[in-house]
Amino acid sequence: MITRKEKREEEKNKKYFFEFMKIQNHFYKDLNKKLKQVKDPRHQSYITYSPDVILMMVIIKNASNIETMREMTEEFNLDICIENLSKSLGIERLDEIPHYDTVNDFLSRLKPEELENIRTYMIKELINKKCFYDYRIDGKYWGIVIDGTGLFTFRKKHCEHCLKREYKNEETGEVKTIYMHHVLEAKLVVGDMVFSIASEFIENESEDVEKQDCERNAFYRMEKKLKNTFKRLPICIIADSLYACENVFQLCDKNKWKFLIRFKEGSIKSVMREFQSLKVLENSHSYEGISWVNDISYNQRTVHVLEFVEELEKDKRTFTYITNIKVGKKNAKRLINAGRSRWKIENEGFNNQKNIRYYIQHANSHDYNAMKNHYLLTQITDILVQLFENGSKIMKMTKKKAKKKASDLLRAFQTLTLTEEDLIKLEKPTQVRFT
Numbered sequence: 001m002i003t004r005k006e007k008r009e010e011e012k013n014k015k016y017f018f019e020f021m022k023i024q025n026h027f028y029k030d031l032n033k034k035l036k037q038v039k040d041p042r043h044q045s046y047i048t049y050s051p052d053v054i055l056m057m058v059i060i061k062n063a064s065n066i067e068t069m070r071e072m073t074e075e076f077n078l079d080i081c082i083e084n085l086s087k088s089l090g091i092e093r094l095d096e097i098p099h100y101d102t103v104n105d106f107l108s109r110l111k112p113e114e115l116e117n118i119r120t121y122m123i124k125e126l127i128n129k130k131c132f133y134d135y136r137i138d139g140k141y142w143g144i145v146i147d148g149t150g151l152f153t154f155r156k157k158h159c160e161h162c163l164k165r166e167y168k169n170e171e172t173g174e175v176k177t178i179y180m181h182h183v184l185e186a187k188l189v190v191g192d193m194v195f196s197i198a199s200e201f202i203e204n205e206s207e208d209v210e211k212q213d214c215e216r217n218a219f220y221r222m223e224k225k226l227k228n229t230f231k232r233l234p235i236c237i238i239a240d241s242l243y244a245c246e247n248v249f250q251l252c253d254k255n256k257w258k259f260l261i262r263f264k265e266g267s268i269k270s271v272m273r274e275f276q277s278l279k280v281l282e283n284s285h286s287y288e289g290i291s292w293v294n295d296i297s298y299n300q301r302t303v304h305v306l307e308f309v310e311e312l313e314k315d316k317r318t319f320t321y322i323t324n325i326k327v328g329k330k331n332a333k334r335l336i337n338a339g340r341s342r343w344k345i346e347n348e349g350f351n352n353q354k355n356i357r358y359y360i361q362h363a364n365s366h367d368y369n370a371m372k373n374h375y376l377l378t379q380i381t382d383i384l385v386q387l388f389e390n391g392s393k394i395m396k397m398t399k400k401k402a403k404k405k406a407s408d409l410l411r412a413f414q415t416l417t418l419t420e421e422d423l424i425k426l427e428k429p430t431q432v433r434f435t
């Protein structure tokens with residue numbers, strides 16, 4: 001029999017940081033090199049820390065769920081942390097870890113594209129590994145969920161790119177303006193994991209714009225970047241009813257992308273009418289509670305509509321989607337599941353990143369460029385963390401909550417030094433399986 005005390009002891013010695021590094025090395029042999037090679041905007045003669053030291057430190061801060069930059073400096077200011085950081089990066093000597101002012105100064109000047117490029121490298125490596133092929137929609141298309149969310153809110157003007165919204169106090173009649181920053185995300189859905197593959201900040205070009213930036217405009221910018229970055233990748237855009245419009249259909253046609261978009265009453269009236277009248281007539285087009293009508297003509301193309309009615313205890317919920325993937329018995333259920341996977345980005349994606357870990361609504365810096373870079377580093381971290389928690393053997397077996405997993409990682413980083421033996425093991429290939 002193992003006593004509880006022994007079990008606690010054993011837990012304490014689990015090498016979570018080593019395991020985290022093993023996953024990083026397994027998927028991203030070149031990540032350290034890429035972190036080091038970002039275009040450094042600083043004056044080279046005053047540099048104490050190379051970019052990889054700064055960036056990796058922030059990645060570990062995010063992964064171990066440290067909320068503020070000040071806390072990071074406090075928690076990491078230990079000999080073991082310094083040694084672990086330098087060993088994991090293959091750096092001979094590191095006397096101290098960089099102070100958070102040094103980190104924020106660097107991030108306020110680093111171009112966000114540098115980090116976007118690193119994320120692109122990470123996503124492409126995953127796609128090339130073929131281990132996620134089974135999750136593709138209709139056996140071919142990578143599901144990419146598009147969704148926006150609010151990040152920062154300020155009572156006073158923060159910068160010239162802030163979005164503004166006025167609120168009227170009904171009782172006093174007083175009008176208040178709040179200043180905000182929002183982001184539009186494109187996330188790749190693979191099973192239970194959602195990986196950020198593009199982030200487009202919703203922001204005004206200048207303070208005196210006539211019309212403020214909005215989610216759909218951000219999508220039009222994002223579409224160009226996605227197409228440029230993933231030129232031949234078969235993509236299926238999954239989005240809410242805001243995107244059920246001609247412009248979006250046209251872009252998908254042009255890019256040879258599939259789309260699967262939530263379709264609501266009033267989205268496109270003619271298509272909805274035709275769907276409603278045909279679905280009752282053609283009983284054959286119904287399977288496992290899903291009904292569909294293919295080939296409804298709309299402008300220059302034909303679209304397909306499918307619907308699933310979920311019976312709840314007291315009422316029911318209807319999920320209707322418009323798509324350019326032909327619906328049949330074979331794929332109806334998977335399409336509905338893929339469409340509903342949009343909630344993942346809201347739940348596991350945004351809620352998780354806001355309330356459970358990372359605290360993306362907390363501005364780590366007041367500088368807008370640094371805020372963007374912090375956000376991108378969080379997305380990079382989140383890819384590593386998800387692969388770690390879903391792929392690493394010791395993590396798959398635990399039923400711990402996210403916060404506990406993060407604090408375990410932090411404790412290992414602070415108390416267990418990577419040994420020479422560990423470093424040799426990190427170089428060797430491992431097997432990673434996702435269930």
Ligand SMILES: [Zn+2]
Nearest residue numbers: 158159161162
């Ligand atoms: Zn601002």
